[in-house]
Amino acid sequence: MNISSTLPISHTAFAHWHTDDTEIGVVVAKATFVLSAEGTVPQLPPPDLELVDVFTGDPATSALDFEQDIAPHKPKTDLVVRGTARSYQGTPRRDWPVTISIPDRLSYGFHVRGPSQWLKPGRKWQLSQPDPVTEVPLTYALAYGGQCTDGEDTHFFEQNPAGLGFMTEAAAAELQSWVAPQIGLLAEFMAATPFEPMAVHGTMPIAKSWLPRRAVAGTFDKAWERDRHPRMPLDYDLGFWNAAPLRLQLGPHLQGDEMIEITGVSHKRETVSLQLPGAKLLLQSRSSANEPPISMALDTIDLDVETIDDGHVAMTLLWRTIVPDRDAFSDAEIIRG
Helix, strand or coil, rough: CECCCCCEEEEEEEEEEEECCCCCEEEEEEEEEEEEEEEEEECCCCCCCCCCCCCCCCCCCCEECCCCCCCCCCCCCCEEEEEEEEEECCCCEEEEEEEEECCCEEEEEEEECCCEEECCCCEEEEEEEEEEEEEEEECHHHEEECEEEEECHHHEECCCCEECCCCCHHHHHHEEEEECEEEHHHHHCCCCCCCCCCCCCCCCCCCCCCCCHHHHCCCHHHHHHHCCCCCCCCCCHHHHHCCCCCHEECCCCCCCCCEEEEECCCCCCCCCEEEECCCCCCECCCCCCCCCCCECCCEEEECCCCCCHHEEEEEEEEEEEEEECCCCHHHHEEEEC
């Protein structure tokens, strides 16, 4: 497929097997917009497409930083928020809430807190009071999870091997303390016990090998290797390609123009309000005049709020569409909807 566009986007097309084993075409487009007091403008040149997953460190033990853009379909819109939680007015606090909402579509929240530890001053483990802080990076490295070793065995928390706080009684037998997570639900922090798992909370993409995402990838066994490789297993779910936390996956897809409100990420504003660009994209065939244009779904929104207090936010959007008849769109253009 030959795809072109005069819009400020990067784009690509590739072939992929669909769930019914037919070979389809997939077209992906990507753009970054900078939101500031002066308005919303597209970034030039447009961002490159991510062809592989990018991790903060060792893929086996670190968090996913950027999900690859090469995917056949996302049934829902992924909403990713990257940056730092910040206390309002820069006042050091032991904890504060971070919330993300879209009217009538989304309401999600958790707490961030300063560093604390599990300590054993007597016979029982106790969670210390968190130190007051003004900033907490929104990374799974500070959410519940991680790994621990007892004897020769290393145990990983499969929902978040990169995190903090995960511990077994055997691994803690020789310890005097270990670090607790800084991101989670306030009620769980209040009721925490040392060896009971906490829920993983965050706003960044989840790696394909982590649970619960891995659970919908299907069965990779000898029968798959013999009969289907390199196609996906028969029992895999297309939702596997959604990388955002489940609470930040929105179906049906967002359309653009929605208002996103985020609290707890700015020293200057209690609530940050960001409106999605209203850009809608179509794939228009130039191979066949009889083919109606195909609408491209807005399936990924990546908000970088790190520079919110500097007066601007970067918002990267991805659109995607399936082309069942690649011959009819062998020559096509991405245009505004």
